[in-house]
Amino acid sequence: MTFSHHRRTAALGLPVLALLFAVTGCSSADDEPSAAVPSPDAKVTELCQNLDKELPEKVNGLDRNDPEPRSALTAGWGGPAIILRCGVERPAEMDDANADGAEVNGVGWLVEKRDDGAYVFTTTLRRAYVEVTLPAERADEGAGPLTDFAAPIKKAIPEGIAD
Numbered sequence: 639m640t641f642s643h644h645r646r647t648a649a650l651g652l653p654v655l656a657l658l659f660a661v662t663g664c665s666s667a668d669d670e671p672s673a674a675v676p677s678p679d680a681k682v683t684e685l686c687q688n689l690d691k692e693l694p695e696k697v698n699g700l701d702r703n704d705p706e707p708r709s710a711l712t713a714g715w716g717g718p719a720i721i722l723r724c725g726v727e728r729p730a731e732m733d734d735a736n737a738d739g740a741e742v743n744g745v746g747w748l749v750e751k752r753d754d755g756a757y758v759f760t761t762t763l764r765r766a767y768v769e770v771t772l773p774a775e776r777a778d779e780g781a782g783p784l785t786d787f788a789a790p791i792k793k794a795i796p797e798g799i800a801d
Contacts, residue, residue, distance in 0.1 A: 698720070724766060
């Protein structure tokens with residue numbers, strides 16, 4: 639009787655153990671960054687693909703850690719990740735004469751602070767809008783990460799006004 643009881647417990651234990659491994663395996667994916675992929679027109683998509691080829695492997699000392707789903711229109715560095723999205727819509731805040739702005743190494747940025755403490759920077763006067771989100775945990779880095787984006791943006795995204 640003990641043998642059959644032990645056997646039944648062992649038989650039930652394997653599926654439970656397999657489920658535990660599956661759940662544990664899935665939970666690590668939750669730590670990966672994610673970002674909504676923009677859907678610009680073909681002309682802007684081409685500019686963004688060119689930018690993707692120019693982006694650095696490190697930003698502010700952080701290794702590249704691209705978000706899911708993978709796309710040439712999104713990139714990430716570190717964890718919590720600094721997220722770049724290319725081909726985003728023009729933010730309405732750009733119409734506000736009192737909006738905060740910055741210029742970093744020849745690239746203009748609209749600066750927006752979110753309620754959660756994160757910062758969102760969006761390029762200005764470029765043929766494609768590039769958005770960089772700095773999570774609240776990295777807010778003390780200020781505009782520092784933007785210096786690593788200046789040269790790639792100037793090379794891949796010409797000055798002008800996005801359509």
